[in-house]
Amino acid sequence: xxxxxxxxxxxxxxxxxxxxxxxxxxxxxxxxxxxxxxxxxxxxxxxxxxxxxxxxxxxxxxxxxxxxxxxxxxxxxxxxxxxxxxxxxxxxxxxxxxxxxxxxxxxxxxxxxxxxxxxxxxxxxxxxxxxxxxxxxxxxxxxxxxxxxxxxxxxxxxxxxxxxxxxxxxxxxxxxxxxxxxxxxxxxxxxxxxxxxxxxxxxxxxx
Amino acid sequence: xxxxxxxxxxxxxxxxxxxxxxxxxxxxxxxxxxxxxxxxxxxxxxxxxxxxxxxxxxxxxxxxxxxxxxxxxxxxxxxxxxxxxxxxxxxxxxxxxxxxxxxxxxxxxxxxxxxxxxxxxxxxxxxxxxxxxxxxxxxxxxxxxxxxxx
Numbered sequence: 001x002x003x004x005x006x007x008x009x010x011x012x013x014x015x016x017x018x019x020x021x022x023x024x025x026x027x028x029x030x031x032x033x034x035x036x037x038x039x040x041x042x043x044x045x046x047x048x049x050x051x052x053x054x055x056x057x058x059x060x061x062x063x064x065x066x067x068x069x070x071x072x073x074x075x076x077x078x079x080x081x082x083x084x085x086x087x088x089x090x091x092x093x094x095x096x097x098x099x100x101x102x103x104x105x106x107x108x109x110x111x112x113x114x115x116x117x118x119x120x121x122x123x124x125x126x127x128x129x130x131x132x133x134x135x136x137x138x139x140x141x142x143x144x145x146x147x148x149x150x151x152x153x154x155x156x157x158x159x160x161x162x163x164x165x166x167x168x169x170x171x172x173x174x175x176x177x178x179x180x181x182x183x184x185x186x187x188x189x190x191x192x193x194x195x196x197x198x199x200x201x202x203x204x205x206x207x
Numbered sequence: 208x209x210x211x212x213x214x215x216x217x218x219x220x221x222x223x224x225x226x227x228x229x230x231x232x233x234x235x236x237x238x239x240x241x242x243x244x245x246x247x248x249x250x251x252x253x254x255x256x257x258x259x260x261x262x263x264x265x266x267x268x269x270x271x272x273x274x275x276x277x278x279x280x281x282x283x284x285x286x287x288x289x290x291x292x293x294x295x296x297x298x299x300x301x302x303x304x305x306x307x308x309x310x311x312x313x314x315x316x317x318x319x320x321x322x323x324x325x326x327x328x329x330x331x332x333x334x335x336x337x338x339x340x341x342x343x344x345x346x347x348x349x350x351x352x353x354x355x356x357x
Contacts, residue, residue, distance in 0.1 A: 007353035011278040014349070018272040019265065022227060026234035170309030171319060173243050186239065 035168070037084045038161070040107035043074070044082035050183055050201050052081055055088040055169045057177040058099030058119045059127045066178045066190035067120050073198070080205060085116070087162045088169040088177055095131040100162045102135040105152035111142045118142070208346045215345025218335040219274045222287055225332060226271030232315030233264035244312035248297045249304065266290070274339065277348020284339035291333040298326045 035053050054070070056063045074081065087104070089096035099119050106115035118138045119126070126134035139149045152158055172181070180187040180197065183204050187197045233241050242260035246253055267290065273283035294313070301308050302322055311325030320328060344350040 004353050007349070011276065011349040011353060015269060015272045015276060015278050018276075019269040022231045022268045022272075023234050023265065026231045173240070173247060173309065173312070175243075175247065185237065186243065 035084050040112040041085040045079050048080055048082040050081045050204055053084045053181040055086050055174045055179045057088055057090050057093055057096045059093035059096035060177045063178040064120045064123050066193055069190050069194045087165040095127045098131050101153055101158055104158050105149045108152055109144050114142050211342050212345035215339055215342035216347055218338045222332050222335045223271045223275030226267045229314050230264040230267030232317045236315050248301050249306050277344035277350050280344030280350050281340055284336045288333050288336035291329045294329045298322050
């Protein structure tokens, strides 16, 4: 009887120990938040201690509102931040995908960020039935090679790149734009980015 | 050992390993991330989801190891079956109400199953739990070892 009890006790201890070992290993081996994006959609040095990944939609007013917040973070943290922009055009925004494709093609000619800025700055102007005309006009304004830009729009790999980002967003359970992952920690919207993210970034930099 | 003991061992190991893997995968991400997944199912709010997200992976791993080791095999099978029933209810609720889920969120960031596939997987796992419940811990179990010490 005594042996049975001690063997049961041993069993309980073994299960508890194995459970704790799993938790320890899982947290120790915690994967860094992995992202894939072309270089032209990134800013900051590779290997910077803080990685910010934004899932954004060019037609989303909240994403536009988050832009000034982001722009304030860059000079504060400078080369301690690497930023990755990822597309997540929401189905309810009819022109967002066209904007994402246009910006992707501008990026392939080295003008992603200026095009990105124009899309947000003039969001009210191009998000309508005449989106294609406006988007082409912005390409001209930035002196992009227009035939190449148009060919890029028709290139299936451009759509694939945007679709891949959208899949990444879904796999990360992104349900609203803009969603930011700062070293893997989720911040949704401009307010969380402005009020909570800097505290978290400071903590990460102290590690 | 009879064939039924080996069948029980097989069922224990399959369900136990699955639960250990699923729980460990969830423990590898922040509880807030898993809470976000739980909220997406539309059954509980963020207030309840966060403690649930903190607790559930531990329970999965502990029950998984108990099953794999054959420790309190019937009780562990019952607990695992209850968890699968809960998962099936949540998945069924999401499918019935057309809640768009990109995947089931069952294995953290690692394996992505569609909700329909997850329902099939959970149903089979629940059936294996019922088998363990019926047959007991079977071969190579801590339960058997403890009984031999009586």
